[in-house]
Amino acid sequence: MSSPVGPYAPAVRAGEWLASSGQIGVRSTPDGPVLVAAGFAEQARQALTNVGEVLAGRSLGWRNVVKTTVFLADMGDFAHVNEVYGGYFKEGPPPARATVQAARLPKDALVEIDVIAAL
Numbered sequence: 001m002s003s004p005v006g007p008y009a010p011a012v013r014a015g016e017w018l019a020s021s022g023q024i025g026v027r028s029t030p031d032g033p034v035l036v037a038a039g040f041a042e043q044a045r046q047a048l049t050n051v052g053e054v055l056a057g058r059s060l061g062w063r064n065v066v067k068t069t070v071f072l073a074d075m076g077d078f079a080h081v082n083e084v085y086g087g088y089f090k091e092g093p094p095p096a097r098a099t100v101q102a103a104r105l106p107k108d109a110l111v112e113i114d115v116i117a118a119l
Contacts, residue, residue, distance in 0.1 A: 008021050009021065010023075010057075011054050011058065013058070013119070018055075018064075018116070018117040019114070019116050020051060020054050020055075020115045020116075022069075022071065022106075022113065022114040023047045023048075023051045024046075024106055025042065025045070025050075025111065026046065026107065026109075035108070035109060039110075040077050040080050040110045041084055043109060044080070044084040044113075047111055047112065048084065048113060052088070055115070058119075060119070062089055062090075063091045064117040065115045065116070065117045066095050066096065066117065067095050067096045067097070067115065068095050068113060068114065068116075069099075069100070070085070070098070070112075071099075071100055071101075071102040071111065072100070072101050072110070073101070073104070073105055073108075073111070074110070081111060095115070
């Protein structure tokens with residue numbers, strides 16, 4: 001997981017809930033965070049990997065996620081995000097989800113994902 005690009009925390013605990021900040025498909029390198037440039041599926045996988053690291057850092061997993069929000073640069077990628085996303089929520093029922101198209105995402109990413117998890 002890379003460091004935030006602004007004055008915010010990767011996640012905040014509120015009572016029995018954890019709310020994550022949006023995660024994009026960036027990977028940490030010695031020169032700082034770099035957006036995975038290979039394409040939508042790769043960016044979606046890296047964004048979800050980053051979400052997974054935020055969860056694991058608080059001893060949580062995908063089973064704890066109750067709500068997600070997926071921001072797409074292009075709603076035409078809706079089916080593609082479903083393919084990648086489904087591979088992460090294999091245990092139990094999938095969380096509630098909202099998916100919206102955004103005019104522009106940080107670093108011109110193609111996808112950004114945040115979650116709310118139960119502790």
